[in-house]
Amino acid sequence: MTDTAIAFDNSYARLPAPFFTRVDPTAVEAPVLIAFNRPLAEALGLDAASLERDGAEVFSGNRLLPGAEPLAMAYAGHQFGQFVPLLGDGRAILLGEVIDRAGQRRDIQLKGGGPTPYSRRGDGRAALGPVMREYLVSEAMHALGLPTTRALAAVVTGEPVYREQVLPGAVLTRVAASHLRVGTFQHFAARGDEEALRQLTDYAIARHDPALAGTPDRALGLLKAVAERQAALIARWLSIGFIHGVMNTDNFSISGETIDFGPCAFLDAYDPEKVFSSIDRGGRYAYQNQPAIGQWNLARLAEALLPLLNADESVAVDAANAVIADYGHRFQHHWSAAMRAKIGLTGPDDADDLTLVRDLLSLMQAQAADFTLSFRSLASAIEPGGESDMLTLFKDHEPVLAWLQRWRARLTRDGVPEAERARAMRAVNPAFIPRNHRIEQAIAAAQTEADFSLFEALQAVLSHPYDDQPQLARFAEPPGAGEEVPKTFCGT
Numbered sequence: 001m002t003d004t005a006i007a008f009d010n011s012y013a014r015l016p017a018p019f020f021t022r023v024d025p026t027a028v029e030a031p032v033l034i035a036f037n038r039p040l041a042e043a044l045g046l047d048a049a050s051l052e053r054d055g056a057e058v059f060s061g062n063r064l065l066p067g068a069e070p071l072a073m074a075y076a077g078h079q080f081g082q083f084v085p086l087l088g089d090g091r092a093i094l095l096g097e098v099i100d101r102a103g104q105r106r107d108i109q110l111k112g113g114g115p116t117p118y119s120r121r122g123d124g125r126a127a128l129g130p131v132m133r134e135y136l137v138s139e140a141m142h143a144l145g146l147p148t149t150r151a152l153a154a155v156v157t158g159e160p161v162y163r164e165q166v167l168p169g170a171v172l173t174r175v176a177a178s179h180l181r182v183g184t185f186q187h188f189a190a191r192g193d194e195e196a197l198r199q200l201t202d203y204a205i206a207r208h209d210p211a212l213a214g215t216p217d218r219a220l221g222l223l224k225a226v227a228e229r230q231a232a233l234i235a236r237w238l239s240i241g242f243i244h245g246v247m248n249t250d251n252f253s254i255s256g257e258t259i260d261f262g263p264c265a266f267l268d269a270y271d272p273e274k275v276f277s278s279i280d281r282g283g284r285y286a287y288q289n290q291p292a293i294g295q296w297n298l299a300r301l302a303e304a305l306l307p308l309l310n311a312d313e314s315v316a317v318d319a320a321n322a323v324i325a326d327y328g329h330r331f332q333h334h335w336s337a338a339m340r341a342k343i344g345l346t347g348p349d350d351a352d353d354l355t356l357v358r359d360l361l362s363l364m365q366a367q368a369a370d371f372t373l374s375f376r377s378l379a380s381a382i383e384p385g386g387e388s389d390m391l392t393l394f395k396d397h398e399p400v401l402a403w404l405q406r407w408r409a410r411l412t413r414d415g416v417p418e419a420e421r422a423r424a425m426r427a428v429n430p431a432f433i434p435r436n437h438r439i440e441q442a443i444a445a446a447q448t449e450a451d452f453s454l455f456e457a458l459q460a461v462l463s464h465p466y467d468d469q470p471q472l473a474r475f476a477e478p479p480g481a482g483e484e485v486p487k488t489f490c491g492t
C-alpha cells in the first residue's frame, strides 16, 4: 500500500491538552477486512484500490499511515439522566481528519482500536455483532437520506473479546463530520474551564457553522444551529421508524448526524412506546420520547454554554430558554412536513392534514400493522381498488377503508397527478429498512460459521431502500412467527 493512501489533514490534534490524550491503537493478532465501503472511500478522496486490497492492517490499527495522529477525545455525558463528568473515548481512537471531495472535513476513527486512558474498566475493544450492526444501520441511514456517521470499513481482529460470552473481536472505521458532542461541552463546563469552552465553541463553529465565525453572538448562534439540526434529525428518525436507543448527551452530535448505533433498531409493528434496548428499563428512550429527550439534551448544551451566552446570567438564561422552546416548534414543523409527505401531501398545509396522519398511526397501532410496509403500500392505494397490499397488513379492514376514503377526498383537493404523487411517496416511504431480525441473523451466521453472505446481501439491498427490488422482497418482510428480536444489547 502507498503511504499516501489517506491524506490526513488534522485539526483536532492542534487543540490544547485538555481536549484529548494521544494514544496509539493496540495491534491485533490476525486482522481480516470483512467490509470496505469503496464509494465512501472515493468520496473521501482516499486511495480506494489500495485500501480495499491491503486495508486490514490500516483498519485494524496495526499499521499507522503517515500523517495519522491517533488520539482519544475527552468528553462527559448524562447517561440515562446521570451526569458523568469524564467519559471520553474508551474504545475509539481518532486517526485524524481528511478533506473530502466536496471540501468537507471528516473524522476517521477506529472504534474498538484498543484501550485508552478513558477506558475505565472496559477493554477498549468491540465485538463483531455491534460492529456489523453499526456498519449496516449507519449505511442504511445514509441511503435513506438521513444525516449520519458512516462506516468506511470493518475488520475482525482474530482475537476474542469477553462479554457475557466469548465473542469474536472486530474494529469499525467510522467517518463523521466531527465527533463533537453535547458531552464535549459539558466536560469543560463541569470543570469550569471557560477558556476551553470558548475554544471548543470556535472549533465547532469553524467545522459546522462557519458563517457564525467571529460574530459576537456566536455561542447562541451555535446553540440555535444545533437545535435546528437535532429537531430536523429526530423528526426524520420518527418518520422512518428509527429508535436510537441510547440518546445520552455523549451520543448527541453537534453536527446533527445520527451517532452511536449501540442498541438501535427500527420499528416493525407500529408501537409508539417501543423500546429495544435491554438496559433502557424505564423506556426513557422509547420511540415517542425521542423528541422530548432531544429537547432535554439541548437544555444540557444550553447550560454548558451559559457563561458564553451573556455576562449577565439572567439574560443568558432567557436567551437559552427561548432556543429550547423554539426547538419544540422546529420539531413540529419538521415532523409535520415529513409525515405529510409520507401520505402524499406536499402542497399548502390543510388544517386537517395532521389529523389524517394521526388517525392512520392510530389504526396502525390498534392493529399492530407494520410501520414501513403500511406507508409503502399507500402509494398504490391512491386509486380505489389499489389498496389490496395495504389491507393485508390490517386485520380489520373497515376502518382502513374509511380512512382511505377521507384521504382520497383530501388528495383530490390539491390536484397533483397520481403518477407524480405515487413517485414522490415512494421516494420518502422506504421499502427496505434494516430489520432487526435480519441484522441478528446476519450476526449469528458471521459469529458461528464465519458466513458473511447475509451481511453482504443486506448491505446491497439497503443501499437502495426506496427501490422495490422484487427479487429481494424477502428482506422487506417483517419478522415471521418466532423470528422477532425484541431486545438489543449495547455490546460494550
Ligand code: AMP
Pocket: 087, 088, 089, 090, 091, 092, 118, 119, 120, 121, 122, 123, 124, 125, 126, 246, 250, 251, 260, 262, 490, 492
Ligand atoms: P456508549 O454507550 O457506546 O456511548 O459508551 C459510553 C462510554 O463507555 C464511552 O465513554 C465509551 O468510550 C465507553 N466504552 C464503551 N465500551 C467500552 C469498552 N469496551 N472499553 C472501554 N470503554 C468503553
Ligand code: MG
Pocket: 250, 251, 260
Ligand atoms: Mg457513545
